[in-house]
Amino acid sequence: MLTLTNEKVIGTMERIYVSYPNLAGDVVIGNTIMIDDGKIEVIVQDILPNKDVRVKVKLGGIISSKKGLNLPDTKISLPALTEKDLKDLDFIIAEKLDWVALSFVRKVDDIIGIKKILNEKKSKTKVIAKIEMPEALENIREIILESHGIMVARGDLGVEVPIEKVPLIQRQLIRKCLHRGKPVIVATQMMESMIDRVKPNRSESTDVANAVLEGADAVMLSGETATGMHPVLVVETMRKIIIEAEQSEYRYNREEDIKPLPQSPTYISDAVCLTACKLAESTNADALIGMTQSGYTAFMLSSYRPKSHLFIFTKERTLVNQLSLSWGVRAFYYSEEESLDEIISDQIQILKERGFIRKGEVVVNTCSTPVELHLPTNTIKVSTVE
Template identity: 50%
Template sequence: MNGTKQRNTKIVATVGPASSSYDALLALVQAGVNVFRLNFSHGSHEQHQEVIDSIIKINDRYNLFTGILADLQGPKIRIGDLEGDGFPIQSGDLLTFVTEPCLGTREKIYISYENFATDVQPGERIILDDGKVVLQVLETNKKDKVKLSVVHGFHISSRKGVNLPETSISIPSLTEKDLEDLDYILTQPINWIALSFVRTAKEVRKLQEKIREVGHKAKVISKIEKPQAIEDIDAIIKQSDGIMIARGDLGVEVPMERLPSMQKIIIGKCLQRGTPVIVATQLMDSMITNPFPTRAEILDVANAVLDGTDAVMLSGETAMGKHPVKVIEAMTKIIIEAEKNYDLTSKRAKASRKSPTYYSDVICINAGKTADDIRAKGIAGITISGYTAFKISSYRPACKIFIFSNAYPTLCALSLVWGVIPFFYDKFTSTDETIADVTMILKESKAVKQGDYLVNTGSMPLHRRFRTNFLKITLVD
């Protein structure tokens, strides 16, 4: 229904005013959306509930496994309201930021981060309005007031975002608002939870522990948008269930010329660990208003695919854009064309002898290699947790990955993962019967035909649910 059979790279779409109705969501799924992102920086729980209910109805009605990603706001830092429409500033001007709420003037401007004066150091850069304004700390009283010099001026206006790329901030990654939102999220069938402004693996672990405390199955995506995250990237990838390269804030906080290489390096590291990765922010930004993408946007999407990303994510394009369905259709065409030239042989995952899952990893990776060698039509994997699917996908085989599970949340989560087509299956009697069943299901769904080869993998005996420990080649009759 949604084009996944023609492509491997998945599409994540952010829900907003332009896409929150049942009909709009259905149209996006039909166009090719695999996962919907709920941005908890905006909207009430009641509004998000309506969207969740609609997605569930669509999945039930059309027998789909569209995933749901809840994106926590994280510690957003902003300046307060300014007199009038704000005012122009130029290089050399002096400003004072205070942590006591006030109406901003040229004399003093409120900043929402209460530890600002404590955390910043003289010489550090402060960035406003996505890089339009650059300031430098001159002095701080270490209590409630900081004097700054304007390095690059512009028109400064109310409630603009603040980035602190050189400051070691003490604010927790989970704010009070995030915790309130998390309490709600954990009552819902959410598949992925994105943690904003991650700096260390420890922050990721804390969120995972909170999720496990209530017995929820949601997986955690770490958003990479801080320089500190780059410094701890290996540990963060190891701890996380997924990674999002959030190029908006990351592009403000690190030198812009480093973004392309960072994207490639992070994707490569995720492939090696079997960790799903999303490339996000401004992929098709011009289509918020225009019916067609720019040439640069076409190349950006294609390059993300060629880098090996699991998914590409749309934000304003589908949340508030004029052409949400056209965006998905255009992105689908770009992905399909890019995948014709897809070659990640040098980046393919390898099993590490140091890993506690080494033997299972060997089976999963060799399922991909075997499928390529015999030109199989697909790999049919059986999983409960989804681990088998993650690992097989990380090899990036040339065929489709058909994953069977009786765990509905797992199947929805796998809608984010490269090349995976999920199927519900709950008749785990014997290995031979199950292989025969899944082969028949794939044949009836026209995914395979007589004479095709399948590579089967899973655990034996099935009812014991061990780690992946078998691999078999099946000729479809």
């Protein structure tokens, strides 16, 4: 038997310190507790009056300091934002960071809460919901709608839910995000063997490629670059796998999947974005160019995975960096508000001067008219570069 206590003691085989103060109040007899990403598994046997929790070791091992605790059977009472999180959020706002990822999201109110703080402090930082809890999966539709992006955090997710369910959950989350035009990141243990090796396992290279083929916007490294011996080599190797997968005829194509929904409030804009992508393909366009104030048009165009190069112009400087997270997007700052034809001509000239397009090539522009009303995307124009 092992005792988990909130008393700050030096750990022994009989007793270890756990910093979570509500452990005794949250768990019940029979609950499973996972330690160190599931390497150690214990079952709650008794909850003592002094709030110590007695557990039976089901899967043993060596525990070192500061290892994580997962409670897959338990609805925890820990708030979405702890005092430390709030201090970190103040730093994020002060430094004007582009994105913040909220860990252990359970319900849509968690996202609403952090967005409220950001809005009150006039921050333009966008919010990524890390999906790693069973409760989040139960509320996933609302969480995706409220978040700016999603991270499939497979480490904790694989501890909180049965491991055999993780691959299908990953695939489903990617599809749901693409259908809503939300960027989605696949993270954790992508290339873990390269923490101390110079080549990945065959299964790891397949894992990265599959994330690309399923339609992920980004794949993320963690321990491989944070503490690994070959951080640059890991990035170079992952990049090669991504490029190879993206050149494949088997990569995700949303045009074969779901179409804009007529009942959606963004139906017209969504339909224009889809039509622009189809038009770019049928005209063999070299560039698809969009304009956005909120980022929505950029995220939606990206979600259709156009075959043409995708360029986005925005007068919001923060968006220029934020849009880098979306698949295929190259973003540019542009603040002019002239006539629509002048804006389109100007943007084509900018791309031509920077070497992205050349004379005689076909480009497709999406925009909104009248320009001064800043309406959702409602216009498409096809041009030949002069």
